[in-house]
Amino acid sequence: MPQRVAIVGIGQTRHTSRRPDVNDGELINEAVSAALADAQLTMKDIEAVIIGNMEFFEGHHLNDAMLIDYTGARGKAGLKMNTGGTVGTMEVISGCYHVASGLFDTCLVIGWEKHDEASTTSCITTITDPAVDRPYAVGALSGLAIISMNYMTRTGCKVEHAAMVRAQASENASRNPNAHVRDRLSVEDVLKGRMVLYPLNLYFLCPTSVGACALVLASETKAKKISRKPVWIRDHITVHSDYSGALFTFPGETRETSHMVAGRKIFQRNHITKPIREIQVFELYDPCAFLQMSWLEDFGICDQGEAWKLVEKGVTAREGEFPVCPSGGVLCTNAIGDSGTLRVAEAALQIRGDAGEHQVTRDVKAALASGYGGSYWTDLLLLSKTPD
C-alpha cells in the first residue's frame, strides 16, 4: 500500500534576467533554505534529494555533481532529472515515488535554471533529429509557432485572443513579487510586440529567466506531525507522445495528444466529471499564449475550440470561475528547470491560501499543475486540501 504524499515546504527565489551575484549552487541554496524554513525543518531531516534543470543550458553537463554542497544531498539518496520542459514536474513526481514507496519519509525537490549563461534556443535546437529535423528547428520556438498557427486554423482563434491571454498573465505577474516579467501590458501593447517567429511576437513567448524553486515532500505520518497546512498530492500522471505525432494531427485524423490522454485518465480515476467546476485553479505550463488555450482544451477543461471563448469571457482570470496561472505562469517567468516545480508550488500556495496578492478569489480545494516539454510528454498533477 503506497504512502500518501504531501507538500510540507515551499521555497522559491525571486525570478529575474540575470543573477551574477550568485553561482548556480548559491541560487539553488536560496530556494532550498526557503523551503526548509517554510517546512520548519533542517537539512538533517531530509532523506532524499531530487534535482533537475535543462541539461546543457548553462553550457554545463552533469552539473549536479558540483551542486551537492548547495543542495545538501551529500550522503543522501536521490536522483537528477533532465527531461526537458517537464523536468520541474518530473522531479515532483519522482519525489512522490520516493515517498509513496515507503522508503523515505521526506524528500527535497529542486528545480532551477540560469538562462542568462548560454543560448537557450541553440541548446533546444540540439534535441531534434540531426539528419532531418535539426536544420529546420529554431529551438522550442519553431514547435510553438507551428502549433499556434495550427490552433488558429483549427479553431478560429485570433491573434487578439492570444494577446488577451498575455495581458491577463501580465496582470497576474504584476501581483507576484517572485515573477520575472511584471510589467502590466494591455492587449494593444501585446499586439505591438516585436515579431520573433511569425505568428509569435516577443510577448506571446515566455521569457528566459533565472531562478530556483524547492519543495519538501513528506509521508502522511510525517506531514501530519510537522505541518499545519500540508497540501496533498492526490494523483499524478505522465503520458508520452511519439516523436512524429507530438505536434501534429492530420486533417480528418482523430486528435489524441499526450495532454488529452493525461486529462482523461486523471479525471476518470478521481471521479471528476466536470473539472471546470470541481477544480478551482490550474497552474498550466504555458510557454506560449496560444498554447495556454489549446492545452486547456486538450486537458479536457473545455471542448475543442472553446478555450479562446473562455478567455474572452474572463473565465480564466484570477477572479474568474476557473483561474489559469494566477502566478503569471510560464508566460511571465521561465527558468525552465524550475517552471514545472513552480507550477506545483504555486498551485500548492493557492490551496494553502498563501499566494498573497495573486491569491485567487475563491476557496481552493483542488488544483491542477502541469508540465510539458521537448521530451514530448505530459505531466499532470492533482493537488488537494484534504488527503481524501
Added chain:
Amino acid sequence: MQQKTTDELITQEMLLKIPYRWAAGEHIGEFLRELRRSGKIYANKCPKCGRFRCPPAPVCSRCHTKMEEREKWVHVGPKGTLLSFFVAEQSFLVPTTGDMLEVPFSVGVIWLDGAPVALWHQLEETNPDKIKVGMRVEAVFKPKEQRQANIFDILHFKAI
C-alpha cells in the same frame, strides 16, 4: 551589505565546441540515399494500423508493429499542401555552425501528396503575408550531381 552591491562580480565567458557524427541509420539513411539517387521522397506504412511515417521508420510508434519493408515504401510528394508554418524574423545562434541564423527564415509543415505524412522543410517564400495554410507547394531538388544524400538535397518547397 551596502558594500556588496558595489563589489565587482566575476562572470567568466567560455566557448564550448564539440564535433559529432550522427549515423542516420538504416531507414533515414535509405530515405536520404533516395533523395540523392532518384530525387524522390519516400514514406512507409504500418501494416496493422495503417499509419504512415516520413522519413520511413522501422517500428510503428502507435502500435509497435514492424513497419513495411523497403520494397513496399511509397513514393510521396513532391507536391503537397501546407499545414502550418513559421517565419523566423529574429536571428539566433545556430549551434551546428556557430553562425547566426540568416533571417527571414521560413519553415513549413508539408502534407505530401500520396500519404498522410508531413515533412518539415524550408519554404522559398519568406513573406508571411504571402504564405497561407492550405496552399499548394512543391519540393525543389538540387541538380543530381550536387546531391549529397542529406536533407538539403531538397533545396526548399516553392508555391505552385
Added chain:
Amino acid sequence: MRQETANQEPIITPGWIIMPYKYSVGALASKFFIALRDNKKIMGVKCSKCNLVIVPPRSICSKCYSKLDEFVELDGKGTLLTYTVVHYVPPVEGLKPPFAYGVIQLDGADTGFTHILGEVDLQSIDVGMRVEAVFNENRQGNILDIKYFRPLASNL
C-alpha cells in the same frame, strides 16, 4: 531491410555543437578571483563551525551545511597529493600533451586544489612533492591566472 542495406554506404551527418556560455562565480568566489587577478593571492574560505578551510571557496560547507564567508589568505605553497600525466589529444582545444596536472593540498587548506604542474620533469613528479603557485603576467580573473604549480626549489 538489413540484408538489402548492409552493403550500402552508411549516411553520416557530421555536425558541431558550438556554444558560447558564461559562468557567474557568485559574490563570494568573485573575491577569490579578484585576489588572484589583482594581488596574486590565493584565498581560502573557513567554516567557523568545523574549522574546514576550503579552496577554491564555496559558500556552503560540504561537511556541516553552514554558510561560509570568512576568508583566510594562503601563501600559495602546498603538497602534491596525487597527479597524472596527460598524453591524450582531445578533439577540443586545450593544453598540448604531454603535460601533468595534480591535486595539491595548499598549506593551511583542508581540500585538494586541482591545477597544472609546470617547470617540472614529467618523469620525476612524486606524491608528497612540495610545490608553489606561479602566476601569469596577464591575469583576467579566472583560474588560469595561476599559470601552474612548480616544484619548490629547496623542497621546503
